[in-house]
Amino acid sequence: MSRHAALTREHLRVNPIACEAHGMCAELLPEQIALDEWGYPLVGDEPVAFELLELARQAVRACPTRALLLERRETR
Amino acid sequence: MSVAVSAPSATLPRLLDGVPAEGAMTLDVHLAVHGVAPWVGGSRRASAARSPMIDEVARAGLCGRGGGGFPTAIKMRAVADAGGAGSRAPSWWAPGRRPIVVVNAAEGEPASLKDRTLLEALPHLVLDGAALSAEAVGADEAIVCVCSLSVDAQESVERAIVERGGQDRVRFSIADLPARYVAGQESALVRFLSGGPALPIFTPPMPFERGVRQRPTLVNNPETLAHVALIARYGAGWFRQLGTASQPGSALVTLGGAVAGPGVYEIEHGASLASLIDAAGGATEELRAVLIGGYAGAWVDARHLPALALADEQLAPYGARLGTGVVVLLGESGCGPAETARVTRWLARESAGQCGPCVHGLGAIATCLEGAVAGVPEGGSQRIAHLLSIVSRRGACSHPDGTARFVESAVEVFAEELAEHARNGPCLACATANMLPLPASRRGGPR
Numbered sequence: 001m002s003r004h005a006a007l008t009r010e011h012l013r014v015n016p017i018a019c020e021a022h023g024m025c026a027e028l029l030p031e032q033i034a035l036d037e038w039g040y041p042l043v044g045d046e047p048v049a050f051e052l053l054e055l056a057r058q059a060v061r062a063c064p065t066r067a068l069l070l071e072r073r074e075t076r
Numbered sequence: 077m078s079v080a081v082s083a084p085s086a087t088l089p090r091l092l093d094g095v096p097a098e099g100a101m102t103l104d105v106h107l108a109v110h111g112v113a114p115w116v117g118g119s120r121r122a123s124a125a126r127s128p129m130i131d132e133v134a135r136a137g138l139c140g141r142g143g144g145g146f147p148t149a150i151k152m153r154a155v156a157d158a159g160g161a162g163s164r165a166p167s168w169w170a171p172g173r174r175p176i177v178v179v180n181a182a183e184g185e186p187a188s189l190k191d192r193t194l195l196e197a198l199p200h201l202v203l204d205g206a207a208l209s210a211e212a213v214g215a216d217e218a219i220v221c222v223c224s225l226s227v228d229a230q231e232s233v234e235r236a237i238v239e240r241g242g243q244d245r246v247r248f249s250i251a252d253l254p255a256r257y258v259a260g261q262e263s264a265l266v267r268f269l270s271g272g273p274a275l276p277i278f279t280p281p282m283p284f285e286r287g288v289r290q291r292p293t294l295v296n297n298p299e300t301l302a303h304v305a306l307i308a309r310y311g312a313g314w315f316r317q318l319g320t321a322s323q324p325g326s327a328l329v330t331l332g333g334a335v336a337g338p339g340v341y342e343i344e345h346g347a348s349l350a351s352l353i354d355a356a357g358g359a360t361e362e363l364r365a366v367l368i369g370g371y372a373g374a375w376v377d378a379r380h381l382p383a384l385a386l387a388d389e390q391l392a393p394y395g396a397r398l399g400t401g402v403v404v405l406l407g408e409s410g411c412g413p414a415e416t417a418r419v420t421r422w423l424a425r426e427s428a429g430q431c432g433p434c435v436h437g438l439g440a441i442a443t444c445l446e447g448a449v450a451g452v453p454e455g456g457s458q459r460i461a462h463l464l465s466i467v468s469r470r471g472a473c474s475h476p477d478g479t480a481r482f483v484e485s486a487v488e489v490f491a492e493e494l495a496e497h498a499r500n501g502p503c504l505a506c507a508t509a510n511m512l513p514l515p516a517s518r519r520g521g522p523r
Contacts, residue, residue, distance in 0.1 A: 015278045016431035017472050036466050040432040 006050040010070045012043045012059075018067035025068050028059040041068070086317035090326050091302050092342045095197050100232045103239045106200040113204040114308055115211065115245075127156065129212040133304060135312035137324040142180055142260070142297030143372065143400040145388065148304070151294060154284040156213040158292035175292040177210045177218040177246070178269065178283075179301060181229065182253050182260025184426075185370040186513050187402045190328035191298045193340045195222065195229035198302065199236035203248065205301025208308045210246040213294050221251045221265060225515070255515065257426035261473045262295045264428070275428040276473035299328050299401075319345035323387045327401055333367075333511050334360045334407035349384040349403065361407035365489050367512070369399030371419055372478025374485035375412065395485055406511055412490035413497060414509035416483060417445035422514050423479045434476040437467035441483055448494055451501030457494070460487060 012032060021039035031052055034042045048056045048070070060068045094101065094109040101109070134149035159175040179202060183191040194202055206218040222230045230250060237248045251269060253259050259274035262283050268274035269288040287293025296304075303325060307315050316324040323345040329352065332338045336357030343352055349366065353359055363378035374396040376384065384390070388397045406412055424438035441463045447454045464484050467476040487494065497503065 014470075015472075016433065016470055017276075017278050019432060021432055036433065038432055038436040040436075040470070042466065042470075 007047045008050055008053050009072050009074065010048045010053060010056065011045070011073050012048060012056060013069045013071050014041055014043055015067045015069060016040075018065045020065050020067070022064050024062045024064065025059040028062055029055050032056070033059070047073075086314070088318070088326055088344060089342045090306060090318070091194070091198065091201065091299070091328060092340075100196060100236065101198050101200065103200055103236070106198070110201070110204075110306070110309060113208055113305060115208075127152075127212040129208060129304075129308060130156065132307055132312050133212075136303075136307045136315040137312075137322075138300065138303050138307060138315065139323065140297055141299035141303070141327065141401065143185070143370070145397065145399070148296065148300055151284060151296070152209060152213055154282075155215075155292045155294040158285050159214045173291060174217075175210075175213045175215040175294060176288045177206055177213065177215045178265060178288065178293055178295045179206050179218060179220040179298055180260055180262070180265055180295050181220065181222045181226070181298045182265065183223060183226070183400075184255075184257040184260045185372075185400050185402060186422075186515050187330060187332055187367075187370055187404055188400045189330045190340045190401055192222075192226045192229040194298045194302055194328070195220075195226075196232045199232050200240070201302040201305050202298045203233075203236055203240065203244070204305035204308075205298075205303070206248070206296075207244045207246045208304055209294060209296060209301060213292075215294065216246055217249070218246045219249050219251050219269060219288070221253050221260075221269070223255050223259070224252045225255045256428075257423070258428045258473060258475055261475070263473065265295060266293055275430060276471075276475075278472045320387045320389065322389050323398075327386070327398065329386065329398075329401040329403055331356050331403050331405075332513065333405035334363060334410070335405050336360055343386055345398075346385050346387040346390065349386055350381060352386065352403070353405070359405055359407070361409055363405055364408045364410060365406045365412055367402070367404040367406065368394075368396040370402035371423060371482055371512075372474070373397065373399050373402065374481055375406075375416075375489040376485070377489050378406075395481075395488075404512060409505060410511050411449075411493065411503055411505035411509050412486060413445065413449045413493050414502075414506040415512045416486035416490070417442065417449045418509055419512050419514065420445050420479065420483055423475070423482075427475060428473070431471040431476075433467050433470035437463055437470075437476060438479055441467070441479070445483065445486075449497055449502060449506060451497050451499070453498050456498075457487065 026033045026035045130149050130152045138148045139145045155175045181191045210218050220233050254274050261276045263277045264274045266283045266287045283293040319325045326342050329341050365375045376394045421442040424442045427434045444460045464480045468480045
């Protein structure tokens with residue numbers, strides 16, 4: 001059985017210079033963001049699933065240093 | 077152009093043709109060897125996007141020689157386009173958008189000497205290339221960036237600019253770069269030349285869109301520009317007479333380590349490494365491994381030596397790329413793990429200190445390697461593998477990626493030695509490990 005989650009074209013990206021490891025993003029969106037041993041987010045390359053898009057937007061807004069970005073990428 | 081220059085034969089040397097044994101080739105000699113650089117002409121801004129010069133560079137298949145290997149013509153076109161050179165808009169329409177050319181001679185790679193050698197010995201070849209590129213992209217300014225420690229190169233460029241007596245259609249200046257490994261990273265260079273610290277920035281914008289002082293900026297390595305100077309004279313067909321189909325032309329290589337005649341050599345892409353070593357007087361001892369591409373490059377086991385050819389396609393099966401053209405030979409008497417640990421600690425210290433995964437990750441990797449060399453491995457090979465996997469692609473620049481590649485290759489190539497160190501602790505060669513060159517400590521210097 002495989003249910004394909006509908007994917008958006010939005011991808012998460014971290015500005016590593018701005019990121020100060022507050023970890024809010026991983027709290028809000030554990031489905032797509034994990035933290036490394038120093039508390040910095042590990043963000044996958046895959047597009048954000050449709051049902052997670054609102055949470056992803058919240059995570060972007062919640063970042064105290066505005067280091068989390070949602071970027072639209074056209075499929076190649 | 078009235079001065080006809082007959083194309084020289086297809087053999088080497090090309091860049092190093094007539095190179096003086098000492099000091100710089102004067103402008104007179106340079107012109108006698110290569111002839112006058114042919115201006116491709118045309119009104120600068122209107123025709124630049126379709127500049128015949130850029131087309132010729134594209135046909136030549138020239139790729140950047142600063143380590144990235146990006147096609148030079150694509151970069152030139154992007155800058156010309158961003159400068160509005162292709163549009164019909166008159167130049168007053170977009171003031172301040174006139175492109176700038178930056179000659180990136182930072183050469184932060186400690187084992188590389190080719191860029192400063194070019195500037196010291198053949199400054200006019202590089203300045204020709206910069207002037208021709210400036211014309212092609214519609215720039216009227218070219219900044220030659222040289223590391224503050226390369227005093228001879230700086231003086232040579234200064235003298236060469238004076239010698240040219242303002243005959244170029246581009247204004248040359250020299251910028252004194254701080255001696256930092258990451259200072260030569262394109263965005264760091266752009267930030268520095270715009271008045272900031274020489275540290276990478278988060279992109280976009282890319283330099284070709286908005287670079288130095290917000291202007292579209294063409295950043296090129298000196299060797300790349302020297303090739304441009306020759307392609308402009310002799311054409312793409314001539315350029316392609318040497319090298320491979322995917323990597324045409326010749327390249328400068330800095331050969332070091334266990335070799336009789338270390339130094340800068342010009343090779344044809346695809347030439348065998350064995351032939352280069354022979355040309356350099358041979359290895360001084362039985363070889364254990366070869367580092368290719370510098371400290372962001374990869375170790376290759378010396379047993380592959382007979383098959384190694386100096387072109388990316390041929391090196392790919394061994395996980396290596398020619399990169400900045402650094403080749404260091406490690407003899408059997410050396411200790412690969414100790415050399416790698418030393419350099420990795422240095423690379424960790426050279427982090428710009430801006431991105432968490434780089435700051436913490438590279439230090440942790442260095443600590444891990446040092447532990448492995450001392451025979452007290454922390455968490456074993458799994459720990460290193462984990463750390464390598466989590467630093468890649470997580471910095472604003474590719475410094476962590478390059479370091480990870482370098483260490484990963486060491487773990488693979490020196491697996492036996494690492495196991496041996498885990499059992500018995502440091503080897504005899506550990507204490508004297510100094511085959512890979514490192515600059516003198518420069519902590520506390522300008523950033």
